[in-house]
């Protein structure tokens with residue numbers, strides 16, 4: 260679902276292109292589903308289809324991991340899960356803080372999928388003093404006054420911003436100054452960060468707008484093909500587009 264760009268060159272220093280990195284979570288999700296079904300091996304075609312990726316691209320991506328599979332057998336599912344998890348840094352636990360515990364922040368805090376993927380919600384932070392101490396998803400919300408101490412105490416390097424847009428840059432600056440080097444931003448604003456800090460932006464309304472664009476185009480194509488089809492059908496029936504006037508006079 261992440262739609263933003265990281266502030267990184269297209270190729271990482273270890274030689275894995277950013278586009279490959281962006282596909283690794285897709286492979287991991289598909290492989291995890293296979294692993295849960297105790298499937299031992301998978302072909303590149305099957306895995307590519309499950310991940311929604313072209314199989315030649317998948318083979319190229321896996322070559323960066325040094326994983327080539329076995330001809331006629333495919334890839335070892337468990338080993339590939341381990342390899343990709345290791346490459347993504349998911350074999351270690353990542354403490355994450357969420358800042359802005361409103362509708363969205365609370366929903367994120369309640370989402371069980373983070374923990375199973377190696378992300379532990381270490382703290383919830385909000386500027387509203389009335390929220391301080393109130394538990395959300397079993398974690399007491401802490402006031403923004405504590406932000407720097409929380410980051411430091413928990414060794415947090417990943418921050419999630421779910422505040423209103425107007426507060427996001429200031430929250431981002433504080434997170435970065437406190438030592439956070441990766442930010443997942445849900446606020447609808449572009450954040451400025453220094454070199455070495457990665458920002459990814461999630462914006463569902465942008466995704467919906469892109470879908471709206473495609474819907475509009477599909478509707479346009481349908482209307483055009485219907486317009487094309489009418490004279491043809493009418494011709495077959497010996498009638499015009501209005502149904503009663505012949506469009507083409509019979510020879």
Ligand SMILES: NC(=O)c1ccc[n+]([C@@H]2O[C@H](COP(=O)([O-])OP(=O)(O)OC[C@H]3O[C@@H](n4cnc5c(N)ncnc54)[C@H](O)[C@@H]3O)[C@@H](O)[C@H]2O)c1
Pocket residue numbers: 358359360361362363364384385386387403421422423424426429430444445446447461462463464
């Ligand atoms: N990316 C997406 O797809 C998506 C979807 C929904 C909402 N949003 C965005 O997420 C943000 C939150 O939405 P919401 O519906 O949860 O809003 P909300 O008003 O319910 O919650 C915002 C919370 O942020 C807190 N806050 C305000 N300023 C703060 C600061 N300086 N430091 C810490 N906390 C602060 C408020 O006290 C409040 O609890 C908005 O920017 C919204 O536009 C994004």
